[in-house]
Amino acid sequence: MSGVTGQGPRTDLLAAVEQVRALAAKHAEETDEAARFPVAVLDELRTTGLLGLLVPAEYGGLGGGLDELLDITMELGRADMSVAMIFSMHCQQVAGVVHHAGPRLAGELLPLVAAGRMYLASVTTEAGKGGHLLTATAGLTAEDDGLDIDRFAPIVTGGEYADGFLITMRSPEARSAGDVSLVYAHRDQLTITPSGDWNPLGMRASHSTALRLTGRIPEHQVVGEHGQFRTVVLNTFGPLAHLGWAASWLGTASGALSRVLRLLRSPDGRKGANLDSELLMTRLSRSRQRLETVHALMRHTAEVVTRVRAEGDDLSRPRYQMLINSLKITASEECHRAVEDLIDAVGLRHGYLKGSPTGLERALRDLRSAALNYSNDRLHLADGKLALLDAEVRFA
Amino acid sequence: MDARFTELLTPYLPYLGDRELTADTPLREYGLDSMQAIELMLSVEDTYGVELPDEQLTEETFSTAGKLWDALSGQLGGQGSDTAPAADAV
Numbered sequence: 420m421s422g423v424t425g426q427g428p429r430t431d432l433l434a435a436v437e438q439v440r441a442l443a444a445k446h447a448e449e450t451d452e453a454a455r456f457p458v459a460v461l462d463e464l465r466t467t468g469l470l471g472l473l474v475p476a477e478y479g480g481l482g483g484g485l486d487e488l489l490d491i492t493m494e495l496g497r498a499d500m501s502v503a504m505i506f507s508m509h510c511q512q513v514a515g516v517v518h519h520a521g522p523r524l525a526g527e528l529l530p531l532v533a534a535g536r537m538y539l540a541s542v543t544t545e546a547g548k549g550g551h552l553l554t555a556t557a558g559l560t561a562e563d564d565g566l567d568i569d570r571f572a573p574i575v576t577g578g579e580y581a582d583g584f585l586i587t588m589r590s591p592e593a594r595s596a597g598d599v600s601l602v603y604a605h606r607d608q609l610t611i612t613p614s615g616d617w618n619p620l621g622m623r624a625s626h627s628t629a630l631r632l633t634g635r636i637p638e639h640q641v642v643g644e645h646g647q648f649r650t651v652v653l654n655t656f657g658p659l660a661h662l663g664w665a666a667s668w669l670g671t672a673s674g675a676l677s678r679v680l681r682l683l684r685s686p687d688g689r690k691g692a693n694l695d696s697e698l699l700m701t702r703l704s705r706s707r708q709r710l711e712t713v714h715a716l717m718r719h720t721a722e723v724v725t726r727v728r729a730e731g732d733d734l735s736r737p738r739y740q741m742l743i744n745s746l747k748i749t750a751s752e753e754c755h756r757a758v759e760d761l762i763d764a765v766g767l768r769h770g771y772l773k774g775s776p777t778g779l780e781r782a783l784r785d786l787r788s789a790a791l792n793y794s795n796d797r798l799h800l801a802d803g804k805l806a807l808l809d810a811e812v813r814f815a
Numbered sequence: 816m817d818a819r820f821t822e823l824l825t826p827y828l829p830y831l832g833d834r835e836l837t838a839d840t841p842l843r844e845y846g847l848d849s850m851q852a853i854e855l856m857l858s859v860e861d862t863y864g865v866e867l868p869d870e871q872l873t874e875e876t877f878s879t880a881g882k883l884w885d886a887l888s889g890q891l892g893g894q895g896s897d898t899a900p901a902a903d904a905v
């Protein structure tokens with residue numbers, strides 16, 4: 420990634436980000452209510468060039484790095500967590516292509532992403548194996564003129580609106596379920612059959628429906644080598660997913676805290692709330708403290724990932740993987756709890772009812788998905804094993 | 816790789832079948848998962864009486880039989896995957 424940590428925000432992108440954030444804020448209530456994908460916001464991400472944030476400049480992209488990804492995702496999360504997740508998960512897919520695709524596929528895809536004509540969706544979850552990322556059940560079939568895909572995808576964010584998909588499947592010559600390949604498929608190369616409707620508790624605007632995907636792709640659309648999805652996860656998908664999710668959740672919780680503080684400082688708010696209350700102060704403090712923790716951990720993780728890459732060190736080392744996983748677990752818990760603190764702080768009317776300008780009700784429903792979105796239980800299992808590998812307990 | 820090493824490693828590779836275990840044998844493809852990788856590491860350490868340092872515990876080390884042997888023999892006193900047998904280390 421070409422961006423360098425510590426350069427500060429890219430001022431040239433501020434106007435574009437504000438445009439998208441404002442539109443996301445405008446549509447958030449309605450897309451949540453209707454569980455509808457925010458098509459207008461995606462269009463704005465396309466025309467502003469932000470879909471190409473992580474595309475290197477030589478392909479016509481913005482050449483952004485991790486810091487820009489986090490800054491922008493947090494801004495969008497302040498308005499709508501679904502939009503932030505749509506954006507950051509797309510960027511994660513783009514980073515997968517940048518770092519792992521062969522030159523031919525990169526040359527075909529990245530200019531389209533930079534031009535705003537390619538929104539990428541992710542297909543890793545599979546019925547039966549649940550969230551177990553590093554295994555696959557459905558297999559690719561090798562044919563003379565390419566690879567056959569036949570894959571049921573139970574939950575695909577923006578799947579009905581994506582221009583292309585990165586899909587995990589068992590390799591054609593797989594010996595075990597862990598022999599997983601990542602492949603790219605263009606919308607035109609697939610028959611896409613939506614199945615079931617989307618009516619969840621939160622993240623309603625992410626429109627993460629179930630799809631059946633069938634089609635044939637040429638061999639060069641394997642991202643990385645056959646069977647090497649694990650490498651993509653350890654070096655790119657894992658860090659980018661956890662950083663991007665943490666930024667989405669932190670943005671959402673920060674937006675919630677900000678709206679509560681504005682309410683409390685307003686003349687009406689001061690009438691309704693007792694700013695002398697020690698309990699209220701303590702709850703505000705706790706909420707802020709949780710966000711400070713997540714923010715510090717997120718920035719530290721980004722700095723470590725950037726440094727490890729720049730130095731050519733190996734992100735698979737236990738201490739790096741444990742840091743990346745701890746970020747996800749901590750962010751998912753603390754951002755959700757911060758909003759719960761706020762609900763207790765302001766009470767029923769502004770904490771629990773739809774239609775309050777604080778938006779706490781929607782933020783809480785959306786943030787409830789954080790622990791499930793790649794199960795914290797699974798990550799704890801992984802980190803327990805990794806902890807055993809680092810008996811000296813060294814920190815990154 | 817010495818006989819003790821291949822004997823120790825083989826039970827962790829359920830998909831190896833009748834194939835011969837060589838330095839190039841990919842461990843994950845033949846069924847070594849992450850939990851077993853830890854058991855394997857501990858049993859290697861017990862058998863050879865060494866401790867694999869933190870620096871060696873990367874994906875690369877557990878990628879093939881030869882890479883794991885190299886990491887181990889580094890601790891035993893520097894023989895590579897094509898030099899056998901191992902030092903009498905216990």
Ligand SMILES: Cc1cc2nc3c(=O)[nH]c(=O)nc-3n(C[C@H](O)[C@H](O)[C@H](O)COP(=O)(O)OP(=O)(O)OC[C@H]3O[C@@H](n4cnc5c(N)ncnc54)[C@H](O)[C@@H]3O)c2cc1C
Nearest residue numbers: 541542543544549550574575576622788791792793794796
């Ligand atoms: C809003 C949202 C958007 C998403 N978008 C996408 C997307 O675009 N593409 C995609 O592929 N996926 C997507 N996902 C799916 C996500 O990545 C996870 O795969 C999914 O949330 C895991 O679902 P699960 O809880 O059923 O699965 P599991 O992880 O299988 O968990 C099921 C249950 O088993 C428990 N459990 C976990 N591990 C173990 C174990 N080893 N032993 C015993 N029990 C265990 C868990 O705690 C949980 O209670 C999305 C999810 C959400 C919430």
